Amino acid sequence: QSALTQPASVSGSPGQSITISCTGTSSDIGGYNYVSWYQQHPGKAPKLIIYDVNNRPSGVSNRFSGSKSGNTASLTISGLQAEDEADYYCGSYKTRVTGVFGGGTKLTVL
Amino acid sequence: QVQLVQSGAEVKKPGASVNVSCKASGYSFTSYNMHWVRQAPGQGLEWMGIINPSPGSTTYGQKFQGRVTMTRDTSTSTFYMELSSLRSEDTAVYYCARVGDCSGGSCYSNFDYWGQGTLVTVSS
Numbered sequence: 645q646s647a648l649t650q651p652a653s654v655s656g657s658p659g660q661s662i663t664i665s666c667t668g669t670s671s672d673i674g675g676y677n678y679v680s681w682y683q684q685h686p687g688k689a690p691k692l693i694i695y696d697v698n699n700r701p702s703g704v705s706n707r708f709s710g711s712k713s714g715n716t717a718s719l720t721i722s723g724l725q726a727e728d729e730a731d732y733y734c735g736s737y738k739t740r741v742t743g744v745f746g747g748g749t750k751l752t753v754l
Numbered sequence: 755q756v757q758l759v760q761s762g763a764e765v766k767k768p769g770a771s772v773n774v775s776c777k778a779s780g781y782s783f784t785s786y787n788m789h790w791v792r793q794a795p796g797q798g799l800e801w802m803g804i805i806n807p808s809p810g811s812t813t814y815g816q817k818f819q820g821r822v823t824m825t826r827d828t829s830t831s832t833f834y835m836e837l838s839s840l841r842s843e844d845t846a847v848y849y850c851a852r853v854g855d856c857s858g859g860s861c862y863s864n865f866d867y868w869g870q871g872t873l874v875t876v877s878s
Binding site for chain 2: 676678679680682689690691692695696701733735736737738742743744745746747748
């Protein structure tokens with residue numbers, strides 16, 4: 645059982661926006677602004693798309709955005725494209741010097 | 755450019771140990787922490803631990819303490835992860851993942867470069 649809770653799947657049509665939630669506790673998401681998001685295509689390594697809650701690494705599309713409220717972080721993808729179909733994982737720092745991840749969300753572009 | 759190249763797939767019997775390597779290039783080896791993360795088939799990501807290449811200090815996830823050892827060789831810019839007493843539940847793809855410029859808790863979250871992954875299969 646993962647430390648952070650994500651929905652198993654979400655879907656949307658091209659051009660639409662979707663949001664993926666990631667729920668933790670006050671010991672991880674709620675206590676620190678160290679939330680990251682990763683995109684993983686089948687058979688590939690994860691790719692960092694959001695760090696420190698709402699920052700995008702260089703080269704990542706501005707269609708990806710992150711936010712946080714209390715113990716829940718969110719990833720929003722706007723203007724959905726076919727290539728966005730992938731698995732998405734949230735990650736966070738957790739008290740007592742550890743890292744934790746969510747169970748992953750499969751995004752289907754209809 | 756930053757590259758993390760991992761060793762090849764392994765098949766091990768229960769009770770054995772496995773050693774996975776991760777050769778880093780394209781950046782200052784001793785300046786960035788390295789983590790190990792694994793992913794069981796069809797499952798999510800699981801954090802295993804972190805190594806600071808200078809001075810080689812480590813912190814392991816509670817689940818893996820006593821079974822995992824993370825080391826580095828500064829002469830070859832290579833990180834190693836050894837997992838012992840293998841069981842079938844350890845079958846997974848193992849990744850090394852670098853953390854970029856960071857401080858405090860961000861050093862446990864923002865993995866900017868990943869190796870290609872190493873499949874470890876534990877089967878009798």
